Amino acid sequence: MAPPPSHSQAVLPAQNLVLDRIEQVDDRFLVDVHVQNAARCPVCGKLSQSRHSAYVRHLKDLPWQGFAIELRLKTRRFRCRNQACTRKIFAEPLPEVARSHARWTTRVGEIIRLIGYTAGGLPGSRILDRLAIPISDDTVTRFVKVSSDDLASNPIRHIGVDDWAWRKGQSYGTILVDLDKRQVIDLLPDRSVESLQAWLERHPGVEVISRDRCGIYAEAAEQGAANAVQVADRFHLFLNLSTAIERALEERSRELFLPDPAPKQQAVEVPPPSERRTTLEEQRKQQRRQRRHERYQRVVELHRLGHTQRAISFEVGIQRKTVRRWLRAGQFPERKPVTGRRSHVREFHEYLQQRWNQGCHNATRLFQEIRARGYRGSRQMVSHHVSSWRANPKSGSSSKKRRFDRIAPKHAAILTCRPTERLSEQQRILFEQVAVNCPIIRSMRFLARDFREAIATHDKDGMLHWIRTATQSGIGPLIRFAYGLNKDFNAVVAAVETSWNNGQTEGQINRLKAIKRQMYGRAGFHLLRARVLPYRAMAP
Numbered sequence: 001m002a003p004p005p006s007h008s009q010a011v012l013p014a015q016n017l018v019l020d021r022i023e024q025v026d027d028r029f030l031v032d033v034h035v036q037n038a039a040r041c042p043v044c045g046k047l048s049q050s051r052h053s054a055y056v057r058h059l060k061d062l063p064w065q066g067f068a069i070e071l072r073l074k075t076r077r078f079r080c081r082n083q084a085c086t087r088k089i090f091a092e093p094l095p096e097v098a099r100s101h102a103r104w105t106t107r108v109g110e111i112i113r114l115i116g117y118t119a120g121g122l123p124g125s126r127i128l129d130r131l132a133i134p135i136s137d138d139t140v141t142r143f144v145k146v147s148s149d150d151l152a153s154n155p156i157r158h159i160g161v162d163d164w165a166w167r168k169g170q171s172y173g174t175i176l177v178d179l180d181k182r183q184v185i186d187l188l189p190d191r192s193v194e195s196l197q198a199w200l201e202r203h204p205g206v207e208v209i210s211r212d213r214c215g216i217y218a219e220a221a222e223q224g225a226a227n228a229v230q231v232a233d234r235f236h237l238f239l240n241l242s243t244a245i246e247r248a249l250e251e252r253s254r255e256l257f258l259p260d261p262a263p264k265q266q267a268v269e270v271p272p273p274s275e276r277r278t279t280l281e282e283q284r285k286q287q288r289r290q291r292r293h294e295r296y297q298r299v300v301e302l303h304r305l306g307h308t309q310r311a312i313s314f315e316v317g318i319q320r321k322t323v324r325r326w327l328r329a330g331q332f333p334e335r336k337p338v339t340g341r342r343s344h345v346r347e348f349h350e351y352l353q354q355r356w357n358q359g360c361h362n363a364t365r366l367f368q369e370i371r372a373r374g375y376r377g378s379r380q381m382v383s384h385h386v387s388s389w390r391a392n393p394k395s396g397s398s399s400k401k402r403r404f405d406r407i408a409p410k411h412a413a414i415l416t417c418r419p420t421e422r423l424s425e426q427q428r429i430l431f432e433q434v435a436v437n438c439p440i441i442r443s444m445r446f447l448a449r450d451f452r453e454a455i456a457t458h459d460k461d462g463m464l465h466w467i468r469t470a471t472q473s474g475i476g477p478l479i480r481f482a483y484g485l486n487k488d489f490n491a492v493v494a495a496v497e498t499s500w501n502n503g504q505t506e507g508q509i510n511r512l513k514a515i516k517r518q519m520y521g522r523a524g525f526h527l528l529r530a531r532v533l534p535y536r537a538m539a540p
């Protein structure tokens with residue numbers, strides 16, 4: 001039994017459709033409709049009353065109350081009576097219902113596209129199935145790809161270009177961002193001079209190209225848009241600088257150990273052992289744990305990005321077997337509590353040092369003395385602790401460099417490059433400690449600061465001066481960096497003098513990565529491109 005025509009009429013996709021019949025077959029409704037008014041010739045626009053024939057189109061439409069709907073649309077063919085018209089026979093066009101040859105109504109197609117764009121092919125087909133719009137994931141994917149071909153035709157003036165990884169370390173694509181509209185304008189399947197050059201030739205209005213510092217995009221811009229201003233991206237400039245500083249510190253990794261804190265006053269007034277343990281030792285333990293935790297997070301992050309264990313070991317500066325152990329653990333492996341002995345003798349360092357300098361060089365005697373002050377470890381530990389002083393009996397301060405107080409070049413580079421106001425008190429102290437044995441790190445810090453300032457204050461002369469200073473710094477990696485800046489000088493000056501940068505491009509790359517990950521690597525380039533480009537409603 002059909003529902004009252006006035007209500008069911010309202011749910012049809014267009015006002016000029018007339019409902020003839022509704023029939024239920026299993027879990028779907030078949031809805032017969034026809035068009036009432038006369039049709040216009042799509043070529044000349046003249047109305048025609050001369051019917052030629054009719055046929056039935058099957059269109060899937062929006063579900064009703066959880067039931068799938070199939071429209072059986074009786075479509076008429078007409079003769080065009082306009083003598084001047086080239087068209088003799090035409091089928092009535094119904095753009096508000098469905099595109100010609102479509103198997104879905106336009107309104108349900110739009111929903112399929114939006115869900116496919118947001119969720120991807122397979123998840124999209126699952127959601128749609130639940131909504132009583134049964135559809136395969138391939139079809140969802142086809143819907144999403146449809147409109148990605150019509151790119152924004154209005155002129156694009158300022159673009160950001162960067163690469164993104166299909167497979168880390170293996171294949172890369174290129175992303176182009178409209179810096180004015182803050183939207184992705186295109187995705188290229190590779191990272192090559194030819195493809196970007198061709199794209200730029202198709203878009204001659206581009207005035208500014210913000211790019212990284214690898215030569216490919218520079219050359220493509222040179223060839224494809226010779227009049228456009230190239231801007232070296234600031235973020236990449238800073239990145240290149242900090243990499244250069246890190247390399248310089250790697251070359252000096254022997255100097256990257258921390259001196260003994262050895263405060264002078266404490267040796268005289270020895271606080272009770274329990275209190276001392278909670279302060280000094282606990283604090284240092286916390287710092288060690290913090291450093292270890294940072295390394296752990298870095299390992300996990302690099303692993304997620306697809307780096308090999310060897311590469312991670314090199315990058316983070318820890319042994320490969322540690323990398324393997326951490327990745328296997330699946331969570332941050334807390335250190336087992338140390339049994340105390342080793343640390344205990346260190347707690348008495350100041351006292352031992354004071355007694356040593358007073359002339360007491362007998363390990364057994366020293367052992368007995370600190371035992372009376374709460375030491376619980378063995379005599380051998382004391383003997384070992386003072387043994388290094390024996391070579392140079394005058395000073396008890398020439399203790400051995402301790403392995404655990406080394407700092408990774410990467411970590412030291414971060415401390416060197418970060419502005420003072422963004423360092424914590426602890427980090428400031430740490431930097432000062434590093435500088436004791438590696439004084440050149442101070443020069444690097446000044447260089448990093450001046451570099452930042454030159455860019456922040458749009459100071460072209462400052463940058464020129466910086467390049468000269470770095471060239472004469474005597475620090476190999478920084479000299480090479482400065483030469484690189486000279487080679488790319490116009491783009492570097494543009495980075496200093498203008499405000500264009502690739503910040504948004506980086507953001508769009510993160511979005512791309514998220515979409516790519518969600519597609520489980522199954523997606524082809526075209527679907528990825530369609531989903532990264534901004535969503536556009538289908539033109540009727």
Ligand SMILES: [Zn+2]
Pocket residue numbers: 041042043044045046080081082085086087
């Ligand atoms: Zn006509």
